[in-house]
Amino acid sequence: MDNYTIADNFSLLSKLMDIHGEDSFKAKSFASASFTIEKLPAQLKETAPEDIARIKGIGSSTNKAIQEMLQTGHLSLLENFIIKTPPGILEMLKIKGLGPKKIATIWKELEVETLGELLYACDENRLTLLKGFGQKTQDNVKQSIEFYFSNRDRFLYAEIATMAQELEKRLQQMLAPALVSLTGQVRRTEIIIDEVELVVSAAPAIIEQQLSAIPDFTLVETTDHSQLWQHQQHVKMRIYSCLPEDFAKTLFITTADAAFLEHFDADGQAAALLNGATSEAAIFEKAGLDMIEPCMRNGGLALDLAKRKQLPTLISPEDIKGIIHSHSQWSDGVNTLEEMATAAKAQGLEYLVISDHSRSAFYANGLSIERIQAQHQQIEELNKTLAPFRIFKSVEADILYDGSLDYSDEILATFDLVIASVHSILKMTEEKAMARLLKAIENPYTTILGHMTGRLLLSRNGYPVDHQKIIDACAANNVVIELNAHPRRLDMDWQWLPYALEKNVLISIDPDAHSIEGYKDVYYGTLAARKGGLTKEKNLSSFSRTALETFLQQRRAARIN
DNA sequence: GCCGTTTTCGGCCCGACTGTTTTCAGTCG
Known part of the structure; x- marks a missing residue:
C-alpha cells in the first residue's frame, strides 16, 4: 500500500469520525496524519516502524493503523465506520460545499440519506431551515449535486429535452438538405433518457466529418447503422444514418420500443408496410391503423387500441x-x-x-x-x-x-x-x-x-x-x-x-x-x-x-x- | 489521538475564504 492510499484512508476516517460525532480532536489528528503522510518523501512501506514512530503527528495508534494497512491491506477502524454509514452519506462527501459537519446536520436534522433526497430537499427550500445553512449554501449544494449527477450517464427527460431539441436544430442546419429528427427515448418522451437518438438521412462518413468539427463531441463507437458520440460531461448521442428514401422507415423503427415493434410485426407484414414508405402517417394508413403518437409507442397497448379504433385523445x-x-x-x-x-x-x-x-x-x-x-x-x-x-x-x-x-x-x-x-x-x-x-x-x-x-x-x-x-x-x-x-x-x-x-x-x-x-x-x-x-x-x-x-x-x- | 512541560493530563486547533452571523463555524486547497 502506497502513501497516497494510506493518507486517503486516514482522511476518510477523519471525516467519518466527524460525521458520527466522535471527538473532533481525535478526528483532527487522523486528518493531520493524513496530511503529513501525503507529503512524506519516503514510502512508509519502506520505513522501519520505529522510524515511523518518530514522525511528528504520528503516535502509537496511528502507527499501529499504518502497520495494519501495510500488513493486511485493510484498516478495520475505517471499515467499522463505513459499515454504519449509509452509502448516500458517503457520496455526499463528493459534493462541493458539504463537509462532515454539514453532512451530519443534514443526516440528523433532515433525515436525508441520499443525494437525490438532498436535491429534492433543496428544491423544497428545506436546507435553509437548518441552523448554519442559508440561501447561498442551499444554492451551492443544489448546483453541486446537479453537477455530480450530470456526470453520470442517465438523465431525467427534463434535464435533456431542451438540449436534445437544440441539437436536432443544429444538426438540421449543419447537414442540410439531409433530413434530421429526434427519435428513440427522447421522441417517446421517456421519463429517463440514456441516449439522445437521432435519425439522419446522410452517409456515416459525412455525418462523422461534420460532427468532428464540433469540439464538444467525441466519436466513441461505430456500428453498421449508427454512431455513438459522447458529449463532454454530458449525455451520449446516437445517430442512425440512413438513405433519404428510408427516412420514414428508420424513424418508425428507431422511435418504437422493442415490444411495440414485435406487436407491429405480429403477422410478419412489417417489412412490406415499411419499405418505400414516404412518411410515418403513410405507414399507419397502409396498416389500416389510426396514427399512434410517438409517446405511445411503448409495448402493445396502443396498437390494440388503434386496431379497435379506440385510441384516446390524449391530454395536453x-x-x-x-x-x-x-x-x-x-x-x-x-x-x-x-x-x-x-x-x-x-x-x-x-x-x-x-x-x-x-x-x-x-x-x-x-x-x-x-x-x-x-x-x-x-x-x-x-x-x-x-x-x-x-x-x-x-x-x-x-x-x-x-x-x-x-x-x-x-x-x-x-x-x-x-x-x-x-x-x-x-x-x-x-x-x-x-x-x-x-x-x-x-x-x-x-x-x-x-x-x-x-x-x-x-x-x-x-x-x-x-x-x-x-x-x-x-x-x-x-x-x-x-x-x-x-x-x-x-x-x-x-x-x-x-x-x-x-x-x-x-x-x-x-x-x-x-x-x-x-x-x-x-x-x-x-x-x-x-x-x-x-x-x-x-x-x-x-x-x-x-x-x-x-x-x-x-x-x-x-x-x- | 498527539504532544509535551511549569512533564502523564489538559490543551490542541494550517490559514484563507465563504457564508451566516454580528463574532464565528465550516469547508477547502
Whole structure:
C-alpha cells in the first residue's frame, strides 16, 4: 500500500469520525496524519516502524493503523465506520460545499440519506431551515449535486429535452438538405433518457466529418447503422444514418420500443408496410391503423387500441385548468400564498389548491392547528378579491407510520380537499407500506393519494407497493391518484395509468409546486400522462373550477356524514 | 489521538475564504 492510499484512508476516517460525532480532536489528528503522510518523501512501506514512530503527528495508534494497512491491506477502524454509514452519506462527501459537519446536520436534522433526497430537499427550500445553512449554501449544494449527477450517464427527460431539441436544430442546419429528427427515448418522451437518438438521412462518413468539427463531441463507437458520440460531461448521442428514401422507415423503427415493434410485426407484414414508405402517417394508413403518437409507442397497448379504433385523445398541457398540490411560505414554499394565487390567476388558471405541509412535517415548517385556522382566514379574504378565481383549502397531510392522517376528523373537515402523502420512515416492507397506504386511502377525508411510491427518479427507489391493490382501493373509496409532475417524481408511474383508467379511477396531474416557478412542472406530468393514455376527462386538474367544486361536494356527501 | 512541560493530563486547533452571523463555524486547497 502506497502513501497516497494510506493518507486517503486516514482522511476518510477523519471525516467519518466527524460525521458520527466522535471527538473532533481525535478526528483532527487522523486528518493531520493524513496530511503529513501525503507529503512524506519516503514510502512508509519502506520505513522501519520505529522510524515511523518518530514522525511528528504520528503516535502509537496511528502507527499501529499504518502497520495494519501495510500488513493486511485493510484498516478495520475505517471499515467499522463505513459499515454504519449509509452509502448516500458517503457520496455526499463528493459534493462541493458539504463537509462532515454539514453532512451530519443534514443526516440528523433532515433525515436525508441520499443525494437525490438532498436535491429534492433543496428544491423544497428545506436546507435553509437548518441552523448554519442559508440561501447561498442551499444554492451551492443544489448546483453541486446537479453537477455530480450530470456526470453520470442517465438523465431525467427534463434535464435533456431542451438540449436534445437544440441539437436536432443544429444538426438540421449543419447537414442540410439531409433530413434530421429526434427519435428513440427522447421522441417517446421517456421519463429517463440514456441516449439522445437521432435519425439522419446522410452517409456515416459525412455525418462523422461534420460532427468532428464540433469540439464538444467525441466519436466513441461505430456500428453498421449508427454512431455513438459522447458529449463532454454530458449525455451520449446516437445517430442512425440512413438513405433519404428510408427516412420514414428508420424513424418508425428507431422511435418504437422493442415490444411495440414485435406487436407491429405480429403477422410478419412489417417489412412490406415499411419499405418505400414516404412518411410515418403513410405507414399507419397502409396498416389500416389510426396514427399512434410517438409517446405511445411503448409495448402493445396502443396498437390494440388503434386496431379497435379506440385510441384516446390524449391530454395536453393546455388542458390543465388549475394548480392542485402547492406549497406557500406557510410551510416550505418560496412564495407567499398571495403571490402563488395571483400568479396562477395571471397564467389563466381557474384555481389554486394550496396544500401546505401538515404538523408532523416539522422539517418543512408544517402547520399547527392554530396556523391552519389563520391560513383559512387569509384564503377567505384573498378569495373575495380574486373571484371568480378560487383558492381551495387543502393540506398535504402526512400519512403517519400507522396509516392515520396527521389531524383529527374535526380539523380535516375544515379543508375543501386533503392530499395524503407519506414523507417519513420510507424504509418499509411491502406489507407495511400497503397497510399504511390502504388505511390512508380508506380515510373518508382523503381526497387525493399523493406521490404514491415516494420514489425520486435516478436516486431513490420508492417503497414497495402492490400498484394493482392500491388502484383497486382508490376505486373502491373514490380516491383520486396523483401523478406528481415533478420531473424527479412522476409518481404514480404512467405504466399504471391504463389499469387505473380501466378501474375508472381519476388521476390528478399535480406540480407539487414549492414556488410559482414550480407550476411549469405540470408540463412534464402531462407528457408522462400521455404515455399512459390519459385524457382530460379523467384528469382532476383539467376540471373547471365549478366542475371541481361539484366533484368535491358530491364526494363529501357520499363519503362523509 | 498527539504532544509535551511549569512533564502523564489538559490543551490542541494550517490559514484563507465563504457564508451566516454580528463574532464565528465550516469547508477547502
